[in-house]
Amino acid sequence: MSFLAPLFALGALAVVGPILFHLIRRTTREKTPFSTLMFLEPSPPRVTKRSRLENVGLLLLRCLVLALLALAFARPFLERVLPGPPPGTGQRIVILADTSASMRRETLWADARAKIEARLGAANPQDEIALLAFDREVRTVMSFEEWKKTPPNERASAAVQRLASVTPSWNATRLDAALLQSIEALDQADESLQDKREIVLVSDMQEGAQLDGLQGYQWPRGISVSVDPVSAKARENAAMQWLSESEENDKPGEEVPLRVRVTNAAESKREQFQLRWQGAPAGTPAIEAYVPAGQARIVRITKPPTGATALTLSGDDTPFDNTLYILPPQPAQLPVLFIGADADEDTHASLYYLRRAFPKTAHQNVEMLVHRGEGAVPAYQLQQAQLVVLGDGSADAPVASARQFARDGKIVVVPLTSAASGNVLGKLLELPSLATPEATVKDYALLAQIDFRHPLFAPFADPRFSDFAKIHWWKYRRLDTAALAGSQTLAQFDSGDPAVVQVPLGKGSVIVFTSSWRPVDSQLALSSKFVPLLQALLEQSSNLPPQKAQYFVGDEVPLPRSSQPLAVTKPDHREVPIATDAKFSDADQPGIYTVSPGTQRFVVNLSPEESRLAPFSAERLLALAVPLRTTHETPVETARREGRAQAVEIENQQKLWRWLIVAALAVLLLETLFAGKLSRTVSGSTTAST
Amino acid sequence: MSIRNLELRARTVVEGFWHGLHRSPYHGFSVEFTEYRPYTPGDDPRYLDWKLAGRTDRYFIKKFEDETNLRCHLLVDLSRSMTFGSTGYSKADYSRTLAATLAWFLAQQGDATGLLTFDGAMREYLPARHRPGHLRQLMLALEKPAEGRSTDLTAPLRRIVELVRKRGMIVLISDLLAPIDRLASALGLLTASGHEVIIFQVLDPAELNFDFQTAARFEDLETGRDVFLEPAQARANYVRRFSAHLEALRETCQGLGILHVQVSSTHPLETVLFDFLKARADRGKVIRRRAAMT
Numbered sequence: 004m005s006f007l008a009p010l011f012a013l014g015a016l017a018v019v020g021p022i023l024f025h026l027i028r029r030t031t032r033e034k035t036p037f038s039t040l041m042f043l044e045p046s047p048p049r050v051t052k053r054s055r056l057e058n059v060g061l062l063l064l065r066c067l068v069l070a071l072l073a074l075a076f077a078r079p080f081l082e083r084v085l086p087g088p089p090p091g092t093g094q095r096i097v098i099l100a101d102t103s104a105s106m107r108r109e110t111l112w113a114d115a116r117a118k119i120e121a122r123l124g125a126a127n128p129q130d131e132i133a134l135l136a137f138d139r140e141v142r143t144v145m146s147f148e149e150w151k152k153t154p155p156n157e158r159a160s161a162a163v164q165r166l167a168s169v170t171p172s173w174n175a176t177r178l179d180a181a182l183l184q185s186i187e188a189l190d191q192a193d194e195s196l197q198d199k200r201e202i203v204l205v206s207d208m209q210e211g212a213q214l215d216g217l218q219g220y221q222w223p224r225g226i227s228v229s230v231d232p233v234s235a236k237a238r239e240n241a242a243m244q245w246l247s248e249s250e251e252n253d254k255p256g257e258e259v260p261l262r263v264r265v266t267n268a269a270e271s272k273r274e275q276f277q278l279r280w281q282g283a284p285a286g287t288p289a290i291e292a293y294v295p296a297g298q299a300r301i302v303r304i305t306k307p308p309t310g311a312t313a314l315t316l317s318g319d320d321t322p323f324d325n326t327l328y329i330l331p332p333q334p335a336q337l338p339v340l341f342i343g344a345d346a347d348e349d350t351h352a353s354l355y356y357l358r359r360a361f362p363k364t365a366h367q368n369v370e371m372l373v374h375r376g377e378g379a380v381p382a383y384q385l386q387q388a389q390l391v392v393l394g395d396g397s398a399d400a401p402v403a404s405a406r407q408f409a410r411d412g413k414i415v416v417v418p419l420t421s422a423a424s425g426n427v428l429g430k431l432l433e434l435p436s437l438a439t440p441e442a443t444v445k446d447y448a449l450l451a452q453i454d455f456r457h458p459l460f461a462p463f464a465d466p467r468f469s470d471f472a473k474i475h476w477w478k479y480r481r482l483d484t485a486a487l488a489g490s491q492t493l494a495q496f497d498s499g500d501p502a503v504v505q506v507p508l509g510k511g512s513v514i515v516f517t518s519s520w521r522p523v524d525s526q527l528a529l530s531s532k533f534v535p536l537l538q539a540l541l542e543q544s545s546n547l548p549p550q551k552a553q554y555f556v557g558d559e560v561p562l563p564r565s566s567q568p569l570a571v572t573k574p575d576h577r578e579v580p581i582a583t584d585a586k587f588s589d590a591d592q593p594g595i596y597t598v599s600p601g602t603q604r605f606v607v608n609l610s611p612e613e614s615r616l617a618p619f620s621a622e623r624l625l626a627l628a629v630p631l632r633t634t635h636e637t638p639v640e641t642a643r644r645e646g647r648a649q650a651v652e653i654e655n656q657q658k659l660w661r662w663l664i665v666a667a668l669a670v671l672l673l674e675t676l677f678a679g680k681l682s683r684t685v686s687g688s689t690t691a692s693t
Numbered sequence: 694m695s696i697r698n699l700e701l702r703a704r705t706v707v708e709g710f711w712h713g714l715h716r717s718p719y720h721g722f723s724v725e726f727t728e729y730r731p732y733t734p735g736d737d738p739r740y741l742d743w744k745l746a747g748r749t750d751r752y753f754i755k756k757f758e759d760e761t762n763l764r765c766h767l768l769v770d771l772s773r774s775m776t777f778g779s780t781g782y783s784k785a786d787y788s789r790t791l792a793a794t795l796a797w798f799l800a801q802q803g804d805a806t807g808l809l810t811f812d813g814a815m816r817e818y819l820p821a822r823h824r825p826g827h828l829r830q831l832m833l834a835l836e837k838p839a840e841g842r843s844t845d846l847t848a849p850l851r852r853i854v855e856l857v858r859k860r861g862m863i864v865l866i867s868d869l870l871a872p873i874d875r876l877a878s879a880l881g882l883l884t885a886s887g888h889e890v891i892i893f894q895v896l897d898p899a900e901l902n903f904d905f906q907t908a909a910r911f912e913d914l915e916t917g918r919d920v921f922l923e924p925a926q927a928r929a930n931y932v933r934r935f936s937a938h939l940e941a942l943r944e945t946c947q948g949l950g951i952l953h954v955q956v957s958s959t960h961p962l963e964t965v966l967f968d969f970l971k972a973r974a975d976r977g978k979v980i981r982r983r984a985a986m987t
Binding site (some may be wrong): 035 | 774775784872910911915916919921935938
């Protein structure tokens with residue numbers, strides 16, 4: 004018989020307790036009061052032979068209880084050989100190589116390669132090894148299948164050869180995803196290798212590595228993780244991060260300072276750093292930044308010199324993250340074309356309110372183009388315009404231009420200002436018979452049913468903003484939507500007549516307001532809904548993707564819709580062709596990317612997480628229940644660990660301790676009965692004697 | 694002792710005693726004594742027996758009437774050592790009953806009875822009186838529990854000497870388990886002030902024989918000290934020393950002219966009362982004989 008926790012057997016020494024109690028009980032327990040001790044002399048406590056013999060049965064029972072308990076805690080088991088894996092079976096190992104941007108430091112990557120090569124070299128012929136490289140994504144350098152296909156003596160060299168082509172990227176570290184994918188790969192192991200699966204992680208274990216995905220993850224049995232860390236000598240690192248402008252700075256015309264956060268590592272000894280624009284004329288003073296160790300400071304930079312797009316930091320030991328690319332935000336040019344005869348300053352006309360609905364902001368600049376003539380709209384204006392509003396009295400030629408505009412995929416807005424406006428709409432939709440008679444409105448009409456799922460009204464979907472009942476509509480024109488093929492009513496008046504109708508036209512569409520925002524027709528122009536509504540129209544028409552000030556390496560960059568094939572020029576001057584309407588997903592290095600044709604540029608920077616270089620402790624992995632294994636384990640330690648695991652397994656199967664506890668309880672019961680009987684006898688005899 | 698009420702207990706004893714007394718050969722004995730003396734000028738006219746003067750036209754002084762009525766003080770020891778009892782009741786219970794019995798008996802005879810209970814210090818004191826309700830007060834005082842630990846006879850006895858100026862009888866009920874020299878000096882105080890002293894030494898049978906069976910730690914009720922004892926081993930020595938103590942006490946009492954009655958707490962009270970009266974009568978004879986001789 005062996006014991007899993009033999010130290011607990013020492014508890015059996017507690018039997019000394021009952022023996023002692025049995026011996027000295029008579030001197031310590033009973034006290035007899037007596038009137039005076041004047042005539043008495045103390046006699047030394049004598050353990051008579053009789054007293055020991057008297058309770059020897061009880062003593063034995065008590066000792067037995069303690070011994071049984073001690074034995075149960077020692078977790079005994081009968082040794083036998085478990086049907087273990089046959090000797091000589093190998094392991095199934097995934098080697099995870101960190102190729103994130105932080106591995107570009109010093110000789111980290113060379114160190115990591117050396118470690119991986121050593122590991123590959125030490126592999127048994129029975130081992131199954133896969134080599135994965137990870138940063139933001141996981142790439143298979145050599146899969147299990149490829150390993151198995153390769154002849155055993157060439158496997159290691161083949162893997163090393165493939166590893167030679169791998170270099171650290173500029174991406175962030177997503178350690179969680181890499182570990183999960185490794186588990187997936189290991190899960191397809193044979194039955195025989197189920198308990199011999201291992202993930203070998205070769206990484207710099209930087210603090211910025213993402214581990215959130217492992218939160219609450221249930222690790223499969225039999226997989227262990229051993230970490231083989233590589234570390235850099237330089238501990239000092241400062242990093243920069245470009246912060247986007249806050250909303251308060253959203254004022255047109257004002258010089259908005261750029262805000263750059265400079266972070267200094269906790270271990271750093273230096274506190275003074277210099278920021279310089281790349282390509283700035285010689286003699287330009289550097290921007291000084293004082294950042295104490297472990298803290299961050301925000302540096303405001305007023306204006307980059309013309310042409311400068313990169314800020315460099317000097318003063319630390321780790322240069323890989325010392326360049327920050329910056330493009331000051333440029334407002335988008337979004338011209339709106341108004342076709343009609345409205346005078347500029349006529350407060351009763353539509354144009355007056357339209358001009359004021361698009362204020363100039365830091366993000367967009369809306370220029371109002373007005374076409375009043377009877378001729379066709381010039382082609383350049385049509386090309387520039389992002390939205391067309393068709394007013395009263397438009398002639399045939401401009402209407403035809405608007406039709407073409409809609410067919411090209413944009414939106415034409417037609418407010419019906421009078422019953423005659425129906426003619427213009429009819430011309431636009433090429434439905435000459437279309438009539439829009441004036442509706443009879445008693446007092447005023449209200450918008451009753453609004454389709455908040457439509458992009459036009461989507462900004463108002465929130466119940467806080469969805470109240471349109473405050474807008475009174477004095478007049479409107481009735482529109483027979485049955486005559487408009489494919490039309491969709493976006494809003495209705497309380498009478499059930501359509502208020503806003505979308506009619507598809509070519510690639511684009513026509514939005515018809517059966518009333519208008521002129522004061523004679525409605526209160527719309529004076530309400531808080533007017534500006535967001537027109538802004539939604541403009542956004543829908545121009546279909547510009549939301550622009551971010553900067554992207555991080557690996558992000559997908561949305562590109563504007565274009566009829567022409569687009570191409571993106573990367574910072575290293577390689578050109579990547581993009582399919583129409585697609586997103587650019589090849590931002591694999593920091594720098595300025597240019598979209599052609601056109602002049603749109605965007606900035607890709609290194610993820611700020613990648614600059615948090617301090618190595619994290621194993622506790623962080625242990626806290627996420629990652630079954631860590633120390634890499635430096637001697638064969639003796641391995642044998643000991645495996646022996647112990649086997650002992651645990653056998654003990655778990657036999658569970659002898661349960662029987663011992665049951666036996667202890669039984670003896671305890673016996674002892675209670677016996678002691679009860681004994682005390683009754685004693686008290687009986689005492690009464691009799693007195 | 695099975696009767697809970699002390700007064701009832703005392704009355705039961707005394708009444709039983711009276712019944713027995715009528716059949717007793719010592720019928721007619723009384724502690725009452727009255728003497729008339731012819732009036733001589735200079736005597737305090739307060740003590741003139743006016744009733745007698747009215748009846749006989751002669752002047753007699755009732756001078757000694759007051760003195761001749763027995764003034765008895767019962768001194769009851771209620772210290773911790775008295776709480777010992779191996780018979781189901783303690784020595785203190787027995788002593789209380791004995792005191793109550795004596796008080797009742799004396800009250801029946803019209804004698805004034807006082808009470809002083811004590812342990813380390815004086816607890817309750819009632820001056821000797823014979824008036825309605827006094828007996829009841831006395832019973833209540835007897836029933837009050839004592840809290841002190843030690844016995845110190847000297848202080849209460851000194852106090853009673855201070856308090857009781859008139860000579861009378863002092864009955865001390867105690868176990869007298871104290872060093873003999875201290876007892877002797879205390880008792881000497883009483884006799885020196887002219888009181889007639891009777892001691893009832895109440896002892897438990899276990900104290901007399903030390904018939905404990907099992908070895909145990911014996912705890913001194915007064916000092917709290919405990920010692921481990923094997924009774925079989927300690928018994929002989931104890932009995933010898935205890936007997937010596939009793940003998941010494943008896944000699945001391947004899948030397949001081951004190952009537953010493955040793956009472957086991959298992960003795961019936963009637964017997965004790967009878968022994969008391971008999972001893973007193975004998976003693977009276979002795980004293981009278983001595984007086985006659987001188």
